[in-house]
Structure formats: C-alpha cells, structure tokens
Amino acid sequence: MIIRHLALRQGRRALTSQPIRRWTRFFASQVDTVEASLQTTLGEIRKVEAFVNSRSDHPVSPVDADPSSTPDNDASPEENLSNLGSEITPHYQPHTLLTNPPSPSDITLELLLASGAHLGHNTSLWNPGNAKYIHGIRDGVHILSLETTAAHLRRACKIVTEVARRGGLILFVGTRAGQDRCVVKAAELAGGCHLFDRWTPGSITNGQQILGNCRMKVVDELDREIPDFEEQLLDRSVLKPDLVVCLNPLENYVLLHECGLNNIPTIGIIDTNADPTWVTYPIPANDDSLRCVQVIAGVLGRAGEAGNKMRLEAASQGEVTYQPAQGLKMPAEKKDGEGQASSGSAPVSELGFLQTLM
Template sequence: MAIDRILTLVCVDCIRPLSTVNALRQSVPTTESNTTEQVAPESLVPPTTTPLKKPIRQSVASAVEPVTPYNLSIARLMAAGLHLGHSTSLWEPATLPFIFGTREGISIINLEHTLVYLRRACNVAREVALRGGSILFVGTRPGFQDLTIEAARYCDGFHVSSKWIPGTLTNRHQVLGRHAAPDPEDPGRPPKTYKPDLIVLLNPLEHKIAISEAQLNNIPIIAITDTDYDPRLVAYPIPANDDSVRGVELIAKVISTAARDGLHRRKQLLDQREKEKKLLRKQHSSKY
C-alpha cells in the first residue's frame, strides 16, 4: 500500500509540470506569430552599405604589419625559419663565422649576422635602383617561382623563374637577341640587349653557371647562402636558410621593397630637376 501511495504522489508531481509546459508551448506560437506579423520583409535584407566579411587569412594579413627594410627584427627572421641550417655533415667551413651552434646535428645560423647582411643587401638594392640600374631576380626551385615574379614586378625588375640558360650573360646577343624587339629606325640592325646591374639569387647552389657568368661580366650578386654553400663566391651573401619558402619570400620581399624605395626616390629627384629646369627657362625668358 505504501508503494502504491508513493507512485501516485510521483505521478501527480510529474503531471503538474507537464501541464505547465504544455500551457507555455501553447502560448509561445501566439507570441511568435504576432512578432512575425509586425516585422517587415525589407528589414530582413541587409543594406548595401554593410561591409562584406573578409576571409580569415586576409583579415590576419591586413592586421599584421608588413615586413619592410625598416622594421626588420630577429624575431621576424626566426618566425620565418631563417635560423635553421643544414646537417653538420654538409657543413661548409667558410660559414663558421655565421653559425651560432648546433642542435641535434643541425647547424643553427646566427640571426644577428643575417640581420646585418640583409640590411646591407637592401642598401645595395636601393642605391642601384636610385642610380637607374636594373635588378634581376633568379629563383628556380619549386615554390620559388611565384615569389620571384612578384618581387621582380614590385620593383619593376626582371626575373628568371624557370631555368637559367647558359650564355644568358656571356652570349646574350644570341640567347636574348631573338627575344628582343627590333630597332624601329633600322630593322636590319641587331637588337640591343642589356645586362643587369644587380642579381638577386635566391638559390645559388643550383646556379654555378649564372654566378660564373656574372663574375665574368663584373655584375654583383646578392645571394642567400646556407651552411652548405661558400659565401665567398658572391659579393653580398645573406646567411640564412634557403629551403624555407616563407623565409625566402621574406628576403625577396624586403629587397624588392628597398629597390622600390630607390625608384620612388629617383622619380622625386627627376621631377625636382625638371621643375628647376622649367624655372630657369622661365627666368631666362623673362629677362629677354
């Protein structure tokens, strides 16, 4: 009897909440229907002035400060993986001044030297562009083609992203002459070909022929030299990891930005000289 009494009490307690829930459920649709009747369809459409949402990658890239020759730091170089060298079995003894130490059989590059040499390379690229010289970017490894083209276009330079043809500098009249435009004044004359004033080499280990041709033509080279490459073979070495696509992109972008600054400065100087010439002509004509 006691058990039956307890069950009846439990059932009564269960029935009471269900009744209240059902009452609430019956009352909710009425309120929703009233609210939906009051909302206008035009208010559901967002206005045209509402800004579109950017992808996460673009928003993060815009929030992060772009790397330039003026805000370089060791932290940025380390984040790009430029401190990781090759195995100690591939170590080139000439890179000893640039090595900080070894870690699990891998040579660690001292980024303090990398920062100094990278800033020097930026100064060289800026001065070459300021004096009206042409810069050639060379990067032929898989993954380097796009960043090589972007760096060259950003500073109005030239690029080699597929393959270095032997004789491009030493026999340029034959190799490059067929691709050059003919002279409009004298079509029978051989087309003119020009040599670059500076070469930025992103993977020098695979371009021994290009380095030899540049040395024969007295063309300075800026190259990323890893721990397995002799930095004495180029004029302006940058001790860094040449296998990291992100690190190579950082170096190429920084050098390209420096060259672009040189072009901008050159344009300002030329405009200033042109204004001075016009002013002198005006003063000369006013006298007579």
C-alpha cells in the same frame, strides 16, 4: 518460503525502528546544505560583478536578472554566444608575404626567427666558409646567427635601393618549386626582371646569340617610352643586368659564374652547405624554408621600390640620377598637318634603356 517470510519480517522491523520523519529530516538537511552553498557562490559572483563594474565603463548585468527583460532574448543562439570566449589575433598569414611584403624597416630578429631563417643543415654537410655565420649546434644541426643575417640583409637592401635609384636593371632569380610567386612580386616592386625557370647557360656570356631577339625600348627619365628608336636598337648588343639577386645559388652556379666573368654584382641566400664566395653580397639564411625566401625576396623588392620612388621624385624636379645611354641620335623630325616640325622624343641626354625579356 522461509527466506521470503524472513525478509518481510525484518523489513517490517526496519520500518518500525526508522520512522518516516527521520528520513524527511535527513533529506531536508541535505537540501539546506545545497541551498546554502548556492547562496555562497551567488554572493561571490556578485562581489566579482561589483568589482568589474567599478573598474570598467561597461557594467556587467547581474546574474539573477530576468532574461526576458534583456533585448537579446529574441536573438539566435549564435548571436548570443558570439561574444563569448577570448579574441586571438592571427600572428601569421601566409598570403601577406606576397600581397603586402615587409619593408627593410620591418626587419627584426623576431621576423627572421618566425620564418626559420636560423635553421641550417646537418653538421656533416657544412661548408667551412660559413663558420663566421654559425651561432652554434642544436641536435646535430647548425644554427645561423640571426644578428648576422639581419645585418647582411640590411646591407643588401641598401645595395638594391641604390641600384634602383640610379636606374639599374635588377634580375631576380629563384628556380625552386614555390619560389615563382615571390620572385615575380619582388621584380614587380623593384621594376626589374625575373626568372623562375631554368637558367639558359650563356645568356650573359653569349647573350647576343641567345637574347638577340628580345625587344628593347628607349624611355625618358620618367619611364615613358619614346618611339622612333627601333632602327637604332637593331645593332646594339643586348642589355646585361646591373645586379642579380639569386634565391637558390646551389642550383644556379652557372649563372653566378657568368656574372663573375662579366663583373656583375650578385646577392644570394647562403645556407650552411653553400660557398659564400659564390656571390658578392651573401645573406646567411635558410634557403630551404619557403617562408624565409618569401620574406627576403619581399624585403629586397620593397628596397627596389623605394629606390625607384627616389629616382622618379628626383626626375620630377629635373634631376637625372643615372647615366644616359650613349651612341643614340635623335630621330628625324616629322612635320605635322600644319607644316610645323615636331619631335617625338626628349633630348638625348635624358634617355635611358630598359629591356623587356620575351
């Protein structure tokens, strides 16, 4: 009881010593301070709006405008907030490497760096033959020189373009997991053949026994098939590729060895742990990066596409850029319903060979 009465007595004294108008004046001063700061902030915002309106063609609406007068007042919150924030342009879209591969003119150091082409293997796994391709060491990993990679890749593109321009058969090989789609796409662009499964040993050195049942066809200079040559193709030996592009040489050493025995030029991606003497035209790059393999395969496919386009343009003007097939005889002429002789093939000097792998 004594403590409660003491608190009441001291409370009355506090109230009598601090009048209510003092507290009112205190809160009023606080409100004035907040209002002054808001006015200052609003003034700065208006200055920024005036500066932006003077520099841009689209004026910015004032801050204190009535929201009910704007035409977007009835729009949904998603529409009102759709224009907020910054626009970020995507730099890497994985599907574009397959749907729209880069061309040889798009080869840049930035593209190779983004694809991880410069990353090699651990220094303990390196092959001394790759010393001229290595730029340095980073955290125990060899770093390939991207300038050397770009130069060798451009050289390989010129080779693929020239082989395709002369009507050669190009074989794209990639047997690692995930390489099948880029291998097929490159073969489609270059008009060649593809292999994404295990290489059958002896397909080149003993091709007549392994690929003897594959169908061959005769085409003219515009890649149109000419019939009535099936009987003459039965006794001919199987075709061999004029150029082999191998995306993983370590797993296809037998293929590269057979190409060497038959003097078939080869192009391969050589990492720091591979022997560059296995292929004719090495491309020092990271063969473990799927993005790097897709970039290289797409560029080589585009190079083959450019070569085929040059060959067809020359053929449309009457110029044959490849050596025609030898040992073919024109099929017997057939008479049509009117008794006139007609031949279903072009002159032998304009015939070429294509092989369809079954």
